[in-house]
Amino acid sequence: MNTKSIMRGEKVNPADYSALDETLEIMAPMGPELGNGFSNHAPMAIEAMCAMRRADAVMPWFERYRHSLAPRHSRVARLTNDNWRSALGDQRRTEDWFEFFRNELEEQSWQSVLDEWAARLAPGLMAAATHGVIRTGHATRALTLEDTPARRRELADGLAYWAADYMPLPAQRHSSAHAMPSEAIAQVRMTPAEIRRANPGSLTDALAGLDSFAPFKAALDAVDPSGDPHAFLSDLTATFARVFLANARDTYTSIAFVHAVTGPSALRPILPYLRDATSHSALAYAWQAAAAMYATFGTNANLSHPDELKVGDQDELIERAIECGDEHAIKFTEVCLREHALNPDPAFLAAADHAIRMLSAT
Numbered sequence: 004m005n006t007k008s009i010m011r012g013e014k015v016n017p018a019d020y021s022a023l024d025e026t027l028e029i030m031a032p033m034g035p036e037l038g039n040g041f042s043n044h045a046p047m048a049i050e051a052m053c054a055m056r057r058a059d060a061v062m063p064w065f066e067r068y069r070h071s072l073a074p075r076h077s078r079v080a081r082l083t084n085d086n087w088r089s090a091l092g093d094q095r096r097t098e099d100w101f102e103f104f105r106n107e108l109e110e111q112s113w114q115s116v117l118d119e120w121a122a123r124l125a126p127g128l129m130a131a132a133t134h135g136v137i138r139t140g141h142a143t144r145a146l147t148l149e150d151t152p153a154r155r156r157e158l159a160d161g162l163a164y165w166a167a168d169y170m171p172l173p174a175q176r177h178s179s180a181h182a183m184p185s186e187a188i189a190q191v192r193m194t195p196a197e198i199r200r201a202n203p204g205s206l207t208d209a210l211a212g213l214d215s216f217a218p219f220k221a222a223l224d225a226v227d228p229s230g231d232p233h234a235f236l237s238d239l240t241a242t243f244a245r246v247f248l249a250n251a252r253d254t255y256t257s258i259a260f261v262h263a264v265t266g267p268s269a270l271r272p273i274l275p276y277l278r279d280a281t282s283h284s285a286l287a288y289a290w291q292a293a294a295a296m297y298a299t300f301g302t303n304a305n306l307s308h309p310d311e312l313k314v315g316d317q318d319e320l321i322e323r324a325i326e327c328g329d330e331h332a333i334k335f336t337e338v339c340l341r342e343h344a345l346n347p348d349p350a351f352l353a354a355a356d357h358a359i360r361m362l363s364a365t
Contacts, residue, residue: 020053022061023145027153029065034075035097035131035138035164042134042164043072044330046157050141051337052325060325067328078102092127092169100163108155113146114276120162121273122281127169128288129295132206133266135165136289137334140269147272170207172295173214174223184239184290187225188246191294192218193301206259209299222294228286232274235286237346239267242306243293244339244350248357249303257361259300261335263293264354268338320355329362 026049035043045068049061079096082103090096107116117139128136139161146154180187194216202212213219228235243263251257267289274282317340324336336355343351 018054019056019058022058023053024153033072037071038073047141048330048333051334055321055337094167097167100166104159104162117276124165125285125288126171129170129292130165130168133262137269140272144272173220175220177224179224179227181227184242188242190225191297219298223291226290228283232282240264240342241348244354245306246297247354249306250301256300259296261331263296265338266292323359327359327363332359332362
């Protein structure tokens with residue numbers, strides 16, 4: 004939870020970040036992806052455990068995870084303020100982007116860099132299936148609590164991943180509808196089976212099917228993010244917690260719909276440092292990214308509030324997520340607890356419980 008939340012008088016739990024910098028230093032030579040090509044979740048999962056006051060679990064978890072880490076990529080060419088646009092979305096350039104952002108963070112405050120680049124990167128918020136913005140959000144929250152070299156480096160890594168995997172989704176701009184996500188979700192159409200069959204593979208491979216699905220182009224402006232950004236984000240995350248409950252039916256879809264919540268929620272610690280126009284833009288693209296997951300992987304449009312949505316014991320959820328060990332279960336549980344603290348809704352706790360059960364079998 005960031006200091007702005009504390010200033011607003013919101014109830015927060017004390018975090019324990021005693022293990023964060025040590026593990027970030029160990030991971031410094033490691034790249035943003037694992038040896039199998041999937042995203043390196045270690046910095047995000049570890050920060051989430053620290054936020055949940057479970058620094059004691061960090062090193063045992065990391066020792067099991069670290070064997071899958073891969074070294075950083077080789078550099079291609081130096082990026083500057085004059086040539087960065089040509090490298091946007093070029094996955095070969097992760098290290099070039101990292102060096103660029105590390106230099107930017109040495110020359111400017113991290114808050115200024117975040118504000119400037121969130122505006123530029125927001126249209127590609129789907130980068131690496133939202134892992135770019137998620138890693139940036141975790142790094143921002145940690146920096147808000149304490150400014151250290153390791154945490155600045157982690158912010159550079161998060162922004163670099165976002166920029167190198169920058170992924171805009173198809174959209175046609177028009178006047179925004181006067182709707183919140185909970186209202187607009189009914190307008191999002193799911194892709195037909197033939198598009199899904201034509202685009203198997205990773206989450207980002209599957210999302211390519213939206214390029215040929217014309218109805219999705221209206222999704223970006225189906226909402227109005229111009230009001231209170233925190234209220235909009237609460238409505239967005241609660242809506243997609245219900246999407247998760249209705250549609251997470253196996254490991255693959257559970258992971259997909261986890262990111263429909265954790266991706267948008269990653270903006271929560273970033274918002275206090277963004278100008279209003281940037282906040283509104285970023286929230287619109289967060290909605291679009293979540294809607295893309297729903298359109299691509301969704302099968303059930305019934306998001307009603309079933310009677311079985313019950314509030315469980317939060318400490319038990321944390322313990323079960325860590326015992327499960329799955330990085331998505333850990334990150335998702337932390338996000339659901341954080342969002343529930345700001346906007347009490349049993350769907351968050353039910354979604355965390357469902358994710359832990361679905362991902363414990365992986």
